[in-house]
Amino acid sequence: MGTIQIKQAGMLTTVQDLGRWGFGRFGMPVAGVMDEYAARVANILLGNKENTPVLEITLMGPTLTFDAETAFVVSGGDLQPHLNNAPITLWTVYQAQAGDTLSFAGLKNGCRTYLAVTGGFQVETVMGSASTYLRGKLGGYDGRALKAGDVLLTDQAESHKIFPGCSLPSNALPHQNEETIRVILGPQDDAFTRQGIDVFLSEPYTVTNEADRMGYRLDGPKIEHKSGADIISDGIAPGAIQVPAHGTPIIMLADRQTTGGYTKIANVISVDLSTVAQKKPGEIIRFKQISIREAQQLYREREQQLEHLKQFVCHDLERTQHISRYLVTINGQPYHVSVEEVK
Secondary structure, X not given: OEEEXXXXXXXXXXXXXXXXXXXXXXXXXXXXXXXXXXXXXXXXXXXXXXXXXXXXXXXXXXXXXXXXXXXXXXXXXXXXXXXXXXXXXXXXXXXXXXXXXXXXXXXXXXXXXXXXXXOOEEOOOEOOEOOOEOOOOEXXXXXXXXXXXXXXXXXXXXXXXXXXXXXXXXXXXXXXXXXXXXXXXXXXXHHEOHHHHHHHHHOOEEEEEEEOOOEEEEEOOOOOXXXXXXXXXXXXXXXXXXXXXXXXXXXXXXXXXXXXXXXXXXXXXXXXXXXXXXXOOOOEEEEEEOOHHHHHHHHHHHHHHHHHHHHHHHHHHHOOEEEEEXXXXXOOXXXXXXXXXXX
């Protein structure tokens, strides 16, 4: 076991895994990471199980100190991570030493960054999940966001399996700046006029300041209902797009309620939820309709890509190598440099 001390907490830093599934019938939201792809990749690169708890960091990063040798990966949005004040690369395995400090220089792109460590963050599970559900004040670290002075336990038992320097292949990097979000119409698309659906699929929408882990309220042209926006409450899937009477859409996300009584014009496809999670207020979203078959194919392709990544990581873990690391200063700027000798 090791510990990580939180020196500064950042804007919103929480412990999350892939969610608290199976309790929707009791009204318990799933919660979990907003950007599933980023969290899963970070854990895969470390040889962790994909559901291993990570830190989700929003907009402004924390400053934290490692008390023991710890392998870690930073993935997702680019908050410009630094190890001991030297910039490091996203989607890459690093090895911190006791006393090393991880910090973030500021937001460059995206919205949410993920920190995974070998073995994961050790917190008590609630209903089988380590995810923090903030409104319910449960899960994660005492059911709340991290604050300065908190100490997180980590499990270093599997540290011998990691491969420092291993990184996500460039062809697997996500397109976080993509404006177009693909959707499947329904289940209440028949509640909207043809003109309303055309507006939804052709006009740009802006993420407002009312955007959090529960959902993103968008601003843009009004979407016309045939008669009204209210329905008998039914289930809300991740990525469901509600359109209340005011006519502008709301994308329901990780901390969404389990049921709702507003018409849902469409649903964001699974593979594009990570793109939505990296949007921040002021950014543009455009919706594009695709078929269920296309969505399923895109999902299969993503899962195959992640399976290939697992094989790639396992191959590297089996290689015999020696990696030397140096801290090099060029024009006053420090850089971490790795030299690998493969035998």
